[in-house]
Amino acid sequence: MKRLAFLTVFxxxxxxxxxxxxxxxxxxxxxxxxxxxxxxxxxxxxxxxGGIWDFAGPCYMLSESAVQGMRIAVEEINAKGGxxxxxxxxxxxxxxxxxxxxxxxxxxxxxxxKVNFLIGPCSSxxxxxxxxxxxxxxxxxxxxxxxxxxxVVDKFTxxxxxxxxxxxxxAVAATRYLHKKYPNAKKFCTIAPDYEFGRREEAAFEExxxxxxxxxxxxYQAWPKPGEKDLTSFITAIMAKKPDAVHSSFFGxxxxxxxxxxxxxxxxxxxxxIALYDLPVFIALGxxxxxxxxxxxxxxxxMDPNPKMMEFVAKYRKARGAYPDSWAxxxxxxxxxxxxxxxxxxxxxxxxxxxxxxxxxLDSLRGxxxxxxxxxxGSVPCYQGIIAKDPNYPFxxxxxxxxxxxxxxxxxxxxxxxxWKKTGVTR
Amino acid sequence: xxxxxxxxxFLSGIARGALLFLVASGLSLTFGVLRVLNFAHGSLxxxxxxxxxxxxxxxxxxxxxxxxxxxxxxxxxxGIGLLIEYYIxxxxxxxxxxxxxxxxxxxxxxxTDIVKWFWGGEFLSIPRPKPFTGAVFLFGFPxxxxxxxxxxxxxxxxxxxxxxxxxxxxxxxxxxAAHDRDMVSALGIPIPWLFTWIFALGxxxxxxSGAVTAPYGAIALGMDIEIIIECFAxxxxxxxxxxxxxxxxxxxVGQVYSFGIMYKPELALAFIFxxxxxxxxxxxxxxxxxxxx
Numbered sequence: 175m176k177r178l179a180f181l182t183v184f185x186x187x188x189x190x191x192x193x194x195x196x197x198x199x200x201x202x203x204x205x206x207x208x209x210x211x212x213x214x215x216x217x218x219x220x221x222x223x224g225g226i227w228d229f230a231g232p233c234y235m236l237s238e239s240a241v242q243g244m245r246i247a248v249e250e251i252n253a254k255g256g257x258x259x260x261x262x263x264x265x266x267x268x269x270x271x272x273x274x275x276x277x278x279x280x281x282x283x284x285x286x287x288k289v290n291f292l293i294g295p296c297s298s299x300x301x302x303x304x305x306x307x308x309x310x311x312x313x314x315x316x317x318x319x320x321x322x323x324x325x326v327v328d329k330f331t332x333x334x335x336x337x338x339x340x341x342x343x344x345a346v347a348a349t350r351y352l353h354k355k356y357p358n359a360k361k362f363c364t365i366a367p368d369y370e371f372g373r374r375e376e377a378a379f380e381e382x383x384x385x386x387x388x389x390x391x392x393x394y395q396a397w398p399k400p401g402e403k404d405l406t407s408f409i410t411a412i413m414a415k416k417p418d419a420v421h422s423s424f425f426g427x428x429x430x431x432x433x434x435x436x437x438x439x440x441x442x443x444x445x446x447x448i449a450l451y452d453l454p455v456f457i458a459l460g461x462x463x464x465x466x467x468x469x470x471x472x473x474x475x476x477m478d479p480n481p482k483m484m485e486f487v488a489k490y491r492k493a494r495g496a497y498p499d500s501w502a503x504x505x506x507x508x509x510x511x512x513x514x515x516x517x518x519x520x521x522x523x524x525x526x527x528x529x530x531x532x533x534x535x536l537d538s539l540r541g542x543x544x545x546x547x548x549x550x551x552g553s554v555p556c557y558q559g560i561i562a563k564d565p566n567y568p569f570x571x572x573x574x575x576x577x578x579x580x581x582x583x584x585x586x587x588x589x590x591x592x593x594w595k596k597t598g599v600t601r
Numbered sequence: 602x603x604x605x606x607x608x609x610x611f612l613s614g615i616a617r618g619a620l621l622f623l624v625a626s627g628l629s630l631t632f633g634v635l636r637v638l639n640f641a642h643g644s645l646x647x648x649x650x651x652x653x654x655x656x657x658x659x660x661x662x663x664x665x666x667x668x669x670x671x672x673x674x675x676x677x678x679x680g681i682g683l684l685i686e687y688y689i690x691x692x693x694x695x696x697x698x699x700x701x702x703x704x705x706x707x708x709x710x711x712x713t714d715i716v717k718w719f720w721g722g723e724f725l726s727i728p729r730p731k732p733f734t735g736a737v738f739l740f741g742f743p744x745x746x747x748x749x750x751x752x753x754x755x756x757x758x759x760x761x762x763x764x765x766x767x768x769x770x771x772x773x774x775x776x777x778a779a780h781d782r783d784m785v786s787a788l789g790i791p792i793p794w795l796f797t798w799i800f801a802l803g804x805x806x807x808x809x810s811g812a813v814t815a816p817y818g819a820i821a822l823g824m825d826i827e828i829i830i831e832c833f834a835x836x837x838x839x840x841x842x843x844x845x846x847x848x849x850x851x852x853x854v855g856q857v858y859s860f861g862i863m864y865k866p867e868l869a870l871a872f873i874f875x876x877x878x879x880x881x882x883x884x885x886x887x888x889x890x891x892x893x894x
Contacts, residue, residue, distance in 0.1 A: 229722070230722075230822070231722075231821075231822050231823045232722075232724070232821065232822070232823065233722075234717065234721070234722020234723075234822060235721065235722040235723045235724070237722075238721070238722065394866070395866065396862065396866050397866055397867060399827075399870065401821065401823050401824065401827045402827070403620075403814060403817065403818040403819075403824060403827065403828070404616070404617050404620060404817070404818070405818070406613040406616055406617065406745070406748065406859075407610065407613040407614065407617060407858060407859040407862040407863070407869075408862055408866070409613075410606075410609045410610050410612075410613045410859075410863075411610065411862050411863045411866070413609075414606040414609070414610070414863070426724060426819075426821075427724035427818070427819035427821040428819070430724060430726050430818065430819040431817070431818030431819045434726070434729070434816070434817070434818060435745065435817070435818065438734075438735060438736040438743060438744075438745030438746065438747070439736065439743050439744075439745065440736070440743055454723070454724070458723075458724055458725060458726040458819060459726060460726075460728065461728065462726075462728055462729075
């Protein structure tokens, strides 16, 4: 058994030698960075912003981007003298993407950190839990990533404002785009991650496509669990149904896996497909991103390269050494929305700020939008385009971009009231 | 349903089964010999995927880069397995399963945080290596050639493990130790070292399977938990610690899932656990397992 002992030593030495090579390749992005990026001015009368974000699982990277976007906005505002002459502080807390932790941390932000406003979180599930807590404490939250429509429609409270296209708007805009590109398509399949977000997007797709194409048929709906690594069986099942087009609300890692596994089947040449292809997916896919496939998104810089946006891109790249994704853009806009509302209200009192927020118009990175007084939904744009190469960037982006203003696709006020009647919201 | 559609769905199921077998065989091997249910096996698989990404990125050799990275990953994971067994598991054999469960569960948390620390929360991806980038045509229907690579690798692993366990002297010792470790120890064979090596082998297999799934989909946090649950279904159906059982279990789970998706996608996952429940009722120790003494 001497040989075994020798081999043991050999193995240990080998792995110790190789380990530094691996570590040298990895950039440390510690979870604790969230605390580091918080902005503390030390001013006694500072306006305190609370970031409630999910530093776990698929939300980790998105939350990190959002915190960066918030920080850039807060630093800009402080450099120009603050809001109403008061500086802004930023305090960030981690929900671990858990409903109970999210509720606890929100309570802590409100009671101990005495935040005036909240921004976040990433997960729609956490958002609905957090909403109960801060509404009770009468603190306003701007939601810029979790986009379930339930926040402003089904479970409306006056203490929420949404500046990301909600599931309904996003799916309706994407469905109209798909219909415009393929007006003769009648038979559809859908594939979406099996949770709140995916279910709501596909329900809105079904509603809208049946309005546009009365004899439309949904042949097959696939609901893989989020994070499913092997989607082959879903892909072959969809192809077997021979649909005219496929609508998907896949995003992030799931979309990367789907794209890589569907490509060898010639899926993208055979079947028109639309999904949430945005920056992180393009970076991960590299050359594997399928040219000519339809995409929808929420406002990454290449979807709306206006001067204000590109200025933000330059700032972000200087701070982070990377391109900002749409999450950073929306978080940045959220801070400025709070600033505008506080200035209009001339106060940080929640009720006064809410009143000022209703109907307010903001010149954001994504162009102008306003907050609808009825349900506090922002008329934020939805974007669609076609995946293509661009020599200016080391990853694929979009071409033939369509910008749909939020007021064209959101649920009508009558429609919102109809849902409220069912869920018991009175306003 | 025409034949080619069913055949294709069948092949998808085989590919999924092969992937599951790659991961579950390591789990089954360590349980069979060490009698420790390693909850953290999925985490070793995830760590393997991340490490292979970093090596691949560091090497950046066209064509062979991926294969070199996969091999190196397997060795590194073997080394990590050695350390884990030597410093942690070794202390647990004499204790009851609740402590073993707690310790391996703690490993899941530790590895997840390590991955978060070094790689952050981004999802990463490796392009498919040549020559497995395209598809092969079977009955006029394309089938991704990388899936064939995974099936072949699964077959190779079956043959290798079968050879190791049934055809070598070491295999005799492994089987004997699984049967009666006191007796083997009394014969002068250093059981602790043997266990260390079996665990390292299991970790190597986990690292290898993590590395080969890297070009398949996305490498991301959470892939550990996602796979370990299905792997448990595989080993429970096939029989804990049985190599043929694991193979059969993986193939069953792959097919049940694949055809479940075709006919009743909402229940595809539930079908797997229904099969598991049926097996547990009829043969609580699994199809090829043997009852605990």
